[in-house]
Amino acid sequence: MRKIPKPTIRRLAIYYRCLERLEQQGEENISSKLLAQMVHIKDSQVRKDLSYFGSFGRRGIGYNIQKLLSEIRKILGIHKSWRVVIIGAGNIGQAIARFKHMEKHNFQVIGVFDTDKRKIGKQITNNLVVSDINSLESFIVHNQAEIAVIATPAEAAQSVAERLEKAGIRGIICFAPITLDCNIPVEYVDITVFFKTLVHSVVSQTHNV
Amino acid sequence: MRKIPKPTIRRLAIYYRCLERLEQQGEENISSKLLAQMVHIKDSQVRKDLSYFGSFGRRGIGYNIQKLLSEIRKILGIHKSWRVVIIGAGNIGQAIARFKHMEKHNFQVIGVFDTDKRKIGKQITNNLVVSDINSLESFIVHNQAEIAVIATPAEAAQSVAERLEKAGIRGIICFAPITLDCNIPVEYVDITVFFKTLVHSVVSQTHNV
């Protein structure tokens, strides 16, 4: 199989949320053209992205929404539920832990950890309490957590990542503003980077136009 | 001036956070090679990125950290402070409002808005209280807010975006899982998309290796 462009994967996740909406609206089929319009890209891009994985549409008709949802679930690996632990019970960590969309999208937050004695024991949701980070490894092994969220300060992130990897975690979402050294997949989400790139668009727009 | 690649801008923001750390550690200069290693890219990429904007280094020495920080600040437009309003006081909206790094990076959250009567009036931080969204436009105009964060449900996002644009907001960070129709710059941050792309890496890694 050909190599899949990274942007294609991200777009699949975006198509997915459009399809969910369309399904909810009771639509049955969608053309690449309409789907492309919904996300402001070219229709050829939509077709190419999907064609990396198979032929899911019918010429003259478009794509069956239910079927495409199911195919994308399999491609992305979200047809099963994933167990998530969160390290760091600050603003970001707590927000993710309480975030309704997580569970809805099959990401089950099963543990939240922190070093701060004042946070340990704090009730985050009905069935989530902040645990001591000392119990991190045993918890991961015992509950077979697969994904971890690093929401610690930058200073702590690298050593946490190493502990996570060693304990068997298979992928990391890193909110800490640092690039990690590790051998499992990492997605970086530095909130302030989005603000900074946005501001650049804002200022360069004014210059040019 | 040549056209600047979008990824270059994002990387500048990432170099910036490295440089901040190096500055704090008392370093004076940094080579493209070392900076590249910190973020796991090639050194030629670092030099190329910077060269779009000028010659900031000294051959044989590297880049002066203070100077480079200052140059990147100017390039990105973060040498001045930006006034931010947040629409939607749910988990994400509140987390951003309380997020320490915002103020530290010159993004000043000056207002939080919601439609929910139970949230309106709620104290978010020492000097932030959730306001009724009815007062959105007048607040923006009166306080000259420039950047807005949409942290509402997807259903509300488009109409909020239109109100923001009309009120004079110049850029939007959109956490709602939807693509907006509007004429000002938007950065999209769909948290669940990061989880989904991560999971794809995790499953495809196992398949191949």
Add this chain to the structure above:
DNA sequence: CCCCCTTAGTTCTATTTTTCACAAATTTAT
């Protein structure tokens, strides 16, 4: 002073990603 080592800036090349354009499949209208 000269040689060697380091490193930025730049040009050229390679790779990746997007877009175009068209054949093939399917439905709808006449």
Add this chain to the structure above:
DNA sequence: ATAAATTTGTGAAAAATAGAACTAAGGGGG
């Protein structure tokens, strides 16, 4: 039944991005 209108899937072209290689500076040691 045939023609017209849709719409996918894909190979080829174009555009964007990254990487390698080279040139020119700069510094330090003998």
